[in-house]
Amino acid sequence: MVLVAEPKQVVAPGELLAEGDHLLGDNAYRLGTKIFSDSIGILEIDGNRVFVVPLKGGYIPRAGDLVAGRIVDIGLSGWSVDIRAPYEAMLPASETPGPRGPRRRDLSTSFDVGDMVLAEILAFDRTRDPLLTVKGPGLGKVASGRVVEISAAKIPRLIGRKGSMISMLKKETDCQITVGQNGVVLVWGKSPDAERVAVEAIYMVEREAHTRGLTDRIRDMISRSKMVEQVAGTQTA
Amino acid sequence: MNKLPEPKQPEKLIDDKGLRIDGRRLDELRPIKLEVGVLDKADGSAYIEQGKNKILAAVYGPREAHPKHIAMPERAVIRCRYHMAPFSVDERKSPAPSRREMELSKVIRESLEPVVLTDLYPRTTIDVFVEVLQSDGGSRCAGITAASLALADAGIPMREMVAACAVGKIQGKLALDLSDAEDKYGEADIPVALVPNAGLVTLLQMDGHLTLSEFEHGFSMALDACKTLHGMQREALKKKYATMKEAPEEREEAEVVA
Incomplete structure (x- = not known):
C-alpha cells in the first residue's frame, strides 16, 4: 500500500x-x-x-436527497419539476399532503408552473426519472426567501464537515438557510441586508470551495460586512 | 474583383541546416498554449493555441437527451461537432458542415468515447463542440487535446485526458506536428490520439505513403509527443485552481494597505 x-x-x-x-x-x-x-x-x-x-460537475439525483426545484409542467396526476439534473423529476399528486383518493380540484391550485418547491427524492434509479415527495415537515411550496443557485459539486463544502460551515453561516448571518443537494439554496433572513450578507457568503463558498481555512475567512467576511452596515446605519440615522 | 494569389508552395520544407519553414527541428512541437474554463456558460471549456491554430472547445452535459430517441437506456451518448469558422482559413469557408467536418466530428467523438465513463449517466447526452477559429494544420489533433480538457473541466468522470498529435513526412524525412504547408506539400500525415495510462490509441489515420519502418518510427515519435501534451493538459487544468487559490490572500493584503 x-x-x-x-x-x-x-x-x-x-x-x-x-x-x-x-x-x-x-x-x-x-x-x-x-x-x-x-x-x-x-x-x-x-x-x-x-x-x-x-470540484466541478452537475447534480445526479439520489434517493433521500433534499432538493429545491421549479415546477415546469402540470399533468393529469402530478407535476414535472426541474431539479437541475439531467433527468426531469415527477411529483405525483399522491405525494402531496392532504386527503387521499381521486382529486377533483385543479392541480394548479396546489403548485403552479414556475413555483419553487422543496421536496425529497423518493426514488431514483437508472431506468426511471426521479420521483419526488412533498410529504414531510418543511417540504412543499417555497413562497418567500431568496433562492441562490450554486454548483451542486460545491454543496458538500457549503455544509462542511459535520455541518460546520452551514451552522456557522446560520449563526453569523442570523438567517434560516436550507440547502438543496441539487445546488439550490434557500435563504430566509430577518432583513434584506441580512439576506444579502448570507447570499454573498454562499457565493464565496462556491468560488473558494477548494481553499483551506475557508470557514474562518467566511466568518471574517460576514463580520466585516455587518460592521459596514452598522456604520452605514448610524450615518443615515 | 482582385483575387488574392494562391499561397505559393515553399521551395523547401527543410532548409540546409535541417530546420523547417517555421524554424523548428524535425522532432519539435509547435508552441502550445492551453487555457481552461474560458467560457462561462458552458459546463466545461478549453482553448488551445498550437502554432497558428486557435481552437475553442466547449462541453455541455450530462444533460437530458433531445431528441429523446437518441438516448441510450444504459449510457450517456456523446455528440461532437467539429466546425471551422468561415474566417479560419485564407479563403472563406462555407459555414455549412462539410464532408470533412462530419468525418472529423466522428473521429474526435470516437477518440473521446473510450475514456468517458458514460455508463454513469444513462439516458443523457454529453455535447462536445470544437470550434476552429484559425486553422493551421493538425486541427483535429489540437481539437481532441482541447476537447478532452473541456470534458475534464466540466467535471465529467473520465479515465484520463486524451492527447493527440500528428506526425508526417516532408522531403523524405519524418517530422512531428505538421503545419498547414507541411501537410499540403509533404508526403504523408498521421494523426494519433493517445490515452497514456491505459496505453490506448484512440485515433490513428494516415494519408500519403510511408514505408513500414518509417511508420513505426513516426508512430513512436507521435506517441512521445502525446505524452508531452498530456503533461501540459494536466498542468493547464490544475493551473485554473492554483490561481484561484492565491486570489483570496492577495485581496486580504490589499485591504490591510487601504
Missing part, C-alpha cells in the same frame, strides 16, 4: 493516487494494482479508502 499523491491536493483525471489494496471510494478507479482519479477534484483519504471530492 503506497500513497503516491498527497492528500488534500488537486488531482486531474487519470492522475495516479495510490498503489496497492486500498478501498475504492467515489471518483476513483483501479487499473491493475494502481488507483487513479476520474475527475478534477481534491484527493481525500479516510482510513484505507481513497476518494476524490470533485
Whole structure:
C-alpha cells in the first residue's frame, strides 16, 4: 500500500493516487494494482479508502436527497419539476399532503408552473426519472426567501464537515438557510441586508470551495460586512 | 474583383541546416498554449493555441437527451461537432458542415468515447463542440487535446485526458506536428490520439505513403509527443485552481494597505 499523491491536493483525471489494496471510494478507479482519479477534484483519504471530492460537475439525483426545484409542467396526476439534473423529476399528486383518493380540484391550485418547491427524492434509479415527495415537515411550496443557485459539486463544502460551515453561516448571518443537494439554496433572513450578507457568503463558498481555512475567512467576511452596515446605519440615522 | 494569389508552395520544407519553414527541428512541437474554463456558460471549456491554430472547445452535459430517441437506456451518448469558422482559413469557408467536418466530428467523438465513463449517466447526452477559429494544420489533433480538457473541466468522470498529435513526412524525412504547408506539400500525415495510462490509441489515420519502418518510427515519435501534451493538459487544468487559490490572500493584503 503506497500513497503516491498527497492528500488534500488537486488531482486531474487519470492522475495516479495510490498503489496497492486500498478501498475504492467515489471518483476513483483501479487499473491493475494502481488507483487513479476520474475527475478534477481534491484527493481525500479516510482510513484505507481513497476518494476524490470533485470540484466541478452537475447534480445526479439520489434517493433521500433534499432538493429545491421549479415546477415546469402540470399533468393529469402530478407535476414535472426541474431539479437541475439531467433527468426531469415527477411529483405525483399522491405525494402531496392532504386527503387521499381521486382529486377533483385543479392541480394548479396546489403548485403552479414556475413555483419553487422543496421536496425529497423518493426514488431514483437508472431506468426511471426521479420521483419526488412533498410529504414531510418543511417540504412543499417555497413562497418567500431568496433562492441562490450554486454548483451542486460545491454543496458538500457549503455544509462542511459535520455541518460546520452551514451552522456557522446560520449563526453569523442570523438567517434560516436550507440547502438543496441539487445546488439550490434557500435563504430566509430577518432583513434584506441580512439576506444579502448570507447570499454573498454562499457565493464565496462556491468560488473558494477548494481553499483551506475557508470557514474562518467566511466568518471574517460576514463580520466585516455587518460592521459596514452598522456604520452605514448610524450615518443615515 | 482582385483575387488574392494562391499561397505559393515553399521551395523547401527543410532548409540546409535541417530546420523547417517555421524554424523548428524535425522532432519539435509547435508552441502550445492551453487555457481552461474560458467560457462561462458552458459546463466545461478549453482553448488551445498550437502554432497558428486557435481552437475553442466547449462541453455541455450530462444533460437530458433531445431528441429523446437518441438516448441510450444504459449510457450517456456523446455528440461532437467539429466546425471551422468561415474566417479560419485564407479563403472563406462555407459555414455549412462539410464532408470533412462530419468525418472529423466522428473521429474526435470516437477518440473521446473510450475514456468517458458514460455508463454513469444513462439516458443523457454529453455535447462536445470544437470550434476552429484559425486553422493551421493538425486541427483535429489540437481539437481532441482541447476537447478532452473541456470534458475534464466540466467535471465529467473520465479515465484520463486524451492527447493527440500528428506526425508526417516532408522531403523524405519524418517530422512531428505538421503545419498547414507541411501537410499540403509533404508526403504523408498521421494523426494519433493517445490515452497514456491505459496505453490506448484512440485515433490513428494516415494519408500519403510511408514505408513500414518509417511508420513505426513516426508512430513512436507521435506517441512521445502525446505524452508531452498530456503533461501540459494536466498542468493547464490544475493551473485554473492554483490561481484561484492565491486570489483570496492577495485581496486580504490589499485591504490591510487601504
